Every structure is written in C-alpha cells, then in structure tokens.
Amino acid sequence: MTDHGRLLSDGYLDGIESRSMAELRAMRAECVEAETGLSYLRRLVQGALDIIHNELERRAAGSHAGDLATLVAELPDALGVEQRPAVAGRLPRTLEPTEVDPELAAELGQLVSAGRTARLPEMTDEELRAFADELKAFESKVSERRRRFFKIIDALQGEIARRYQIGEASVESLLEG
Numbered sequence: 001m002t003d004h005g006r007l008l009s010d011g012y013l014d015g016i017e018s019r020s021m022a023e024l025r026a027m028r029a030e031c032v033e034a035e036t037g038l039s040y041l042r043r044l045v046q047g048a049l050d051i052i053h054n055e056l057e058r059r060a061a062g063s064h065a066g067d068l069a070t071l072v073a074e075l076p077d078a079l080g081v082e083q084r085p086a087v088a089g090r091l092p093r094t095l096e097p098t099e100v101d102p103e104l105a106a107e108l109g110q111l112v113s114a115g116r117t118a119r120l121p122e123m124t125d126e127e128l129r130a131f132a133d134e135l136k137a138f139e140s141k142v143s144e145r146r147r148r149f150f151k152i153i154d155a156l157q158g159e160i161a162r163r164y165q166i167g168e169a170s171v172e173s174l175l176e177g
Contacts, residue, residue, distance in 0.1 A: 004101055007031055008148055016159045021169050028156040035149040037097035038142050041104055045139045048112050052132045055120055104142060111138060 006012065007030065016024065111134055120128065163169035 004034055004145070007034055007152065008145070013152065013155055016156065021160065021163065024156055024160050028153060028160070031149050031153050031156065033098055034101070035146055035153065037100040038104070038146045038149065040097045040100060041108055042139060042142045042146065044108060044112075045135050045142065048117070049132055049135050049139070051117075052120065052128050052135070056125060056128055056132075059125060104145075108138060111135060 012027075016027075019027075116131070120131075123131065160169070
C-alpha cells in the first residue's frame, strides 16, 4: 500500500542526487502508481458529474424528473459525451490502477453512496446542484493531489535525465543484468 503522506512529504525528494538509478526509478514508479489511482478516482467523479449534468439538462429541456429506469437508460448518452473542456494532461501508463488511496476511495464512496445515487431522479434541481458542488470540491482535492505528484514525478524524471545527459548513466547499463 502506497503511503501518499510519505510520498508527498517535504523531505521525500531530499538527496535524490545521491540516490541510485534503481532507487530513483522505484520512487518514480511508486509515484506514478499513486497518481494513476488518483486519476482513476477523478474519472469516477467526472462520470458521476456527467450523470448529474445530464439529469439537469434533461429537466431544463422540459422533461419532468424521470425515474431510476430512465436514468439508467440514459447512462450511455450521459457518459459518452465529453462535457468538460479538454485540458493538458498526461496519458496514464495504464487505465486501471493497482491501488487507490483508501481514504479518498472511502470519501468518494460516501459521496456517491448507492442510496444517494439511486435518488437522483427524485432530487430537486437545487439538491442536484448541491450534490454536483460536493463532487466538484472532491474532484478539486484529487486534482490538487495529482498536481503534487506530477511535480515529484517531474523532479525524479529530471534527475534521471540529467544523469543520462552528463554521462553518469547510460542506456547500456539498462541492458546489463
């Protein structure tokens, strides 16, 4: 289990210049793994937001609040349309994380509990907007943590690249052993 607190601590990158290439690569892999889990959580939140926005748009178009069967029937449309602006990001090495931060997963689980999600069609527009606001706040929290991991990954990658540039490390060393 990756400890996000340890990876995000102020001293995590201390002394990277003196660490071995194997240590740097292991540190980078651990951070990439943690970031992939955060990316996964963020996509789950975005899916929930897409469903809420779809319900609000359906209502704004004059449709009455539907039932759960209608909501489920409309999922392909709600989740298949890109509703967020494209932003610069990083392509994950894998879409499926090997682990997800348990505290954040539990927090998201509470936000989108089955009972609450099943009640979407019954919620008022104000309740839906409040739910969306809670999800946006959670998404911001996850996104901020991802940005912190990106900085650490960049620092580790920068140190690895620096070593190749000055000849301290070589591609041939990767092929040995």
